Each structure stands twice: as C-alpha cells, then as structure tokens.
Amino acid sequence: MNDKPNEIMNIQGRNMKGKINVLDRSLEELKTDLVSLGEKQYRAEQVFQWLYKGVSSFSEMTNLSKALIQKLQNHFSIGLLAQQQRLVSSDKHTIKYLYLLSDNNIIECVVMKYLHGNTICLSTQVGCAMGCSFCASATGGLVRQLTAGEMMGQVLTVNQDIEEMGWQPVHGVVLMGSGEPLDNYANTMKFLHQIHHPKGYNMGWRNITLSTCGLVPKMRLLADEGLSINLAVSLHAPNDRIRQSIMRIAHAYSIQEVVEASKYYFEKTGRRVTFEYALIHHVNDMPEHAAELADLLKGFPCHVNLIPLNENKHSSQKRSHDESIKLFASILKSAGINTTRRREMGLDIQGACGQLKTAYLKQV
Numbered sequence: 001m002n003d004k005p006n007e008i009m010n011i012q013g014r015n016m017k018g019k020i021n022v023l024d025r026s027l028e029e030l031k032t033d034l035v036s037l038g039e040k041q042y043r044a045e046q047v048f049q050w051l052y053k054g055v056s057s058f059s060e061m062t063n064l065s066k067a068l069i070q071k072l073q074n075h076f077s078i079g080l081l082a083q084q085q086r087l088v089s090s091d092k093h094t095i096k097y098l099y100l101l102s103d104n105n106i107i108e109c110v111v112m113k114y115l116h117g118n119t120i121c122l123s124t125q126v127g128c129a130m131g132c133s134f135c136a137s138a139t140g141g142l143v144r145q146l147t148a149g150e151m152m153g154q155v156l157t158v159n160q161d162i163e164e165m166g167w168q169p170v171h172g173v174v175l176m177g178s179g180e181p182l183d184n185y186a187n188t189m190k191f192l193h194q195i196h197h198p199k200g201y202n203m204g205w206r207n208i209t210l211s212t213c214g215l216v217p218k219m220r221l222l223a224d225e226g227l228s229i230n231l232a233v234s235l236h237a238p239n240d241r242i243r244q245s246i247m248r249i250a251h252a253y254s255i256q257e258v259v260e261a262s263k264y265y266f267e268k269t270g271r272r273v274t275f276e277y278a279l280i281h282h283v284n285d286m287p288e289h290a291a292e293l294a295d296l297l298k299g300f301p302c303h304v305n306l307i308p309l310n311e312n313k314h315s316s317q318k319r320s321h322d323e324s325i326k327l328f329a330s331i332l333k334s335a336g337i338n339t340t341r342r343r344e345m346g347l348d349i350q351g352a353c354g355q356l357k358t359a360y361l362k363q364v
C-alpha cells in the first residue's frame with residue numbers, strides 16, 4: 001500500500017518533529033490526507049470520531065488496522081497540550097490552566113462548573129494586539145495566532161482533566177480568554193466549524209459565545225456567516241471619549257459603528273447581543289455614564305453584563321464600589337435595558353484573562 005503521500009507532504013502546520021496536529025484538520029481535509037496515504041475516505045470519519053471522544057493516542061482507535069495506526073503515528077500527532085500549571089478556586093467550581101505549546105509559548109484557559117453544563121473560556125491568540133488598558137493579556141502585545149487545533153487542544157485537554165474529577169465534558173465554549181478572536185478570523189472560524197461538526201464534538205452553536213472588542217468589519221463578516229452563536233461585545237464605555245481612553249480599538253471604530261454592527265448581527269442571526277461593561281472606579285461608572293449608555297442602546301433588544309473590574313498589577317485602575325455598581329444597574333434597568341452583574345468566578349486564582357500567565361512568567 002502506498003505510504004508515500006503527495007499532498008500530505010505539503011500540509012502546513014507541522015510541529016518540531018515534522019508531524020501535523022491532526023486537530024488542525026477538518027473532516028474534509030482528513031479525508032484528503034488519508035486518501036493520499038492510500039486509505040479509504042471513510043477511515044477519516046472513524047479517526048475524526050475517535051479524536052472528539054477524547055483519545056490521547058492513535059493506538060486507542062480500536063477499529064483501525066495496525067497499518068493505518070502506524071501511518072497516522074508517522075504523519076500526525078494529537079495536539080493535546082502540556083499542562084504547566086493548574087489552579088483550583090476555593091469553591092472548586094473554577095479551574096485555571098496554563099498550557100505549554102510546542103514552540104514553548106504559554107497560553108491559559110479556564111473551565112467553570114455550571115448547573116447547565118461546564119464551560120471553557122479559551123484563548124485564541126498568544127498575547128493580544130488590541131491593547132485594552134485594563135487587560136493583562138495586552139501587556140506583551142500579540143505574539144502569534146493560535147491554530148484551530150490549538151483551540152481544540154484546550155477543550156480536549158481540559159476534558160481529560162475534569163473527567164478525572166468526575167465532571168462532565170465541556171458543554172459550552174466562550175472565546176473570551178487571551179486574544180481577540182476576530183483578529184484571528186480564519187483559524188477561529190475553522191475551530192467553530194470543527195467543534196460544531198455533527199460527526200466530531202457536535203457542540204450546538206447556541207452553546208458557543210464569541211467575545212470581541214469591536215472589530216466592526218469582522219463583526220459584520222461574522223454576521224454574514226449565519227452561525228447562530230452568541231456575540232459578546234466589549235463596550236466598556238458610554239461614549240467615544242471614555243472608550244478611547246481605555247481601549248485602543250476605539251480609535252479605529254466609533255462606538256456608534258460598534259452598536260450598528262451589533263444590531264446588524266442581531267438582524268442577521270436573531271441572536272441577542274450582550275454588551276460587556278467592566279466598571280472602573282471614577283472612569284466609566286458614574287450615574288451620568290449609565291444614563292448615556294441607556295440612551296445609546298435605547299430600542300435595541302440587547303443585554304448588558306456589568307463586570308466589576310478585575311484589578312491587575314499592570315494598571316492603576318480600580319474596580320467600582322458595590323454601591324456604584326448597584327446604582328449603575330438600576331439606572332439601566334429602569335430605562336428598560338436588560339442588565340445583569342456577572343457572577344465572579346475564580347477571583348482567588350487570578351481569574352481575569354492574562355493574569356495567571358503574567359504571574360507565572362514573572363516567576364520563571
């Protein structure tokens with residue numbers, strides 16, 4: 001049988017050992033790979049199903065021949081991630097992981113235990129180019145994009161760990177860790193299609209939330225994809241002046257453009273948009289800011305999620321006092337805006353994005 005692949009030799013994304021992360025391959029790509037290795041197309045479906053059942057090695061794929069397992073071992077690796085650090089919150093409902101990538105970069109992700117199913121908050125980039133002033137992930141800028149397989153690797157590696165703790169596998173995904181997912185558009189789209197694939201992980205679109213700081217053209221592109229995933233937009237301000245003082249992206253797109261793109265997303269997908277609003281003491285948390293925000297969002301059936309700022313050492317910004325948060329929420333609610341305060345999980349394990357990685361890198 002032919003084991004001298006043609007096309008497969010040209011596949012991008014080989015690791016240091018010259019192997020391809022099989023989690024980077026869509027089912028269609030895997031079919032092409034296996035045909036080029038002299039195998040029948042249907043074998044790709046078998047491999048694909050095994051991968052998302054969470055196997056760690058090709059030899060666990062018990063309905064494959066030894067010859068095929070050998071070919072897979074020769075050309076592919078299963079890109080599970082090497083755990084560098086693991087922190088469990090005191091209430092045991094949140095676990096934060098640092099993972100080492102094959103090029104020695106480090107990423108972090110968090111899994112949260114909810115009654116309706118466990119949710120992973122994963123990273124889409126190493127670092128981030130967006131430079132939000134309150135975010136620890138922004139401190140080193142963008143290092144590189146993550147591949148779809150590296151995003152999937154976070155899900156499957158976490159699943160192996162939480163299974164040992166008796167937790168159910170991850171049921172929902174939030175793209176809200178390090179990185180701006182729409183700044184890594186192609187890889188993020190590929191990951192979304194992989195995790196949704198009925199023959200793979202089979203996660204429902206509605207169990208997926210993508211968070212963006214407001215890359216307006218990409219938000220519109222995402223709306224046109226027609227996926228019914230949830231969109232969370234980091235607004236964090238009621239006007240351009242304040243937004244520009246805390247978010248670099250606000251110099252590129254006005255707040256009005258961000259809200260218009262959010263309305264477009266709602267029109268195209270029917271999914272209600274959530275606006276994330278981190279409350280920063282004396283920056284964006286005054287009653288007049290709440291009134292201005294209510295005015296901005298008037299008539300748009302959206303949701304506002306108020307987040308007491310996760311303070312970090314890289315910024316002098318402070319979280320709002322409880323009374324300010326309550327007053328802010330009540331002004332929005334009385335203007336008819338659906339408003340909640342985000343449940344804070346994992347604060348004792350540096351739960352905000354980028355904080356654990358930054359702390360870890362300082363130690364080594």
Ligand code: SF4
Binds near residue numbers: 138179
């Ligand atoms: S908040 Fe998000 S978009 Fe802004 S710098 Fe951090 S990771 Fe990037």
